[in-house]
Amino acid sequence: MESRQLRYFLKAKELLNFTEAAHNLHISQSTLSQQIKQLEEELNIPLFNRIGKRVTLTEAGELFAVYAAQSLKKANDGLLLLKDLNDLNTGTISIGVTYGLRNLLKQALVRFASKFPKVNVRVVFSTSEELIEKLNQLELDLILVFNESTTDQHFRYQPLFDSPVTLVTFKESSLSDKKSISLEELSKTPLVISSRGDSTSHFIIRAFNKSGLNPKVSIEVNDIPTILDLVKTGHWHGILVQTSVNEKDLLTTIPIKEKGMVRTAMIISLKEAYEKKAVKIFREQLMENNRNHA
Known part of the structure; x- marks a missing residue:
């Protein structure tokens, strides 16, 4: 019929x-x-x-x-x-973002929502590992994560920028005047880091293990603002990707000496999945925001 x-x-x-x-x-x-x-x-x-x-x-x-x-x-x-x-007068896009890239997402989200108010945007915050799984299950249109591996052939990878992994400390702490710090020195300081399911946490622990060191991880938290608040008390030091730290009034970041202490922020999506026009435009705005702040 x-x-x-x-x-x-x-x-x-x-x-x-x-x-x-x-x-x-x-x-x-x-x-x-x-x-x-x-x-x-x-x-x-x-x-x-x-x-x-x-x-x-x-x-x-x-x-x-x-x-x-x-x-x-x-x-x-x-x-x-x-x-x-x-024509972007209806529809929904689903974006996944890791905690350390919320600021980049926020800038693109404000611009997109202002220009296309009739398109609903669903944002999911989670660890990189969980977001990749949701992307594989077609629950998300694209994800914004820190990721160094580009081996999965069914993914489309768009690197945005590299950001060093740094020590985050209170401006009045005994470490704040250092120009750089080694992993060995860090292993002797009380640390607050992101929860073990987070890819940056995996990255940090692997770096310590590779150097044969056991870090003094006092607290694990899956929320970066909470990590920063704890560091501000002066009782702990944090290890975060530098782009995650915007509060420079009470905090300072110190480069870690070891090689390879750098993370790559990227947009990941499924190659074979149909990309809606709204998703394509949101992706372009993420890329544009990144270029403007490079």
Whole structure:
């Protein structure tokens, strides 16, 4: 059953004259008659009584006309909805972001929402590992994470910037005047770091293990503002990606001497998944914000 056949049937039902209906539809009468006949054969019941040159609706035709009209209306509504979706007048995009990149996301989100207020944006904060899993399950359109591996062939990777992993300390702490610090020195200080499920936490612990060191991790928290608040008390020091630290009034960041203490921020999405226009524009705004603040 095709929408074309439904349109032909409804026009014939409206005019009760195949010749006039065909003329109105800009097709031949034989084409109209053939298409309606095919529709009747598919439904296995006649929709019209054909008495000489007169045409009237059967009871089945009267009943079917209601549903045929509803079907065409829904199809047309669907086309209008898709047009609105492409014109960014409706729709939803789902963005995943790791805790350390909330500031980059916020800037892009404000610009996007101001320009396209009718598009709903769903934001999910989580660890990089959890966000990659949600992306694989098609729960997210794209994710914004720290990630150095680009080996999964079904992902599209867009690197944004590199940011050093640094010691974060209270400005009045005994370490605040240091120009740099080693992992060995850090292993002797009380630390507050992100929870073990976070990729930056994995990165830090691997660096200590590689150097044969056991860090003094006092507190693990899955919220960067809380880590910064704890560091401000002067009782602990933090290890964070530098871009995560915007509060420079009470805090200072100190480079870590070891090589490779750098994380790469990137946008990751699925290669084969259809990318909605809204997602494409949001991606472009993330890239533009990154260029403006490079």
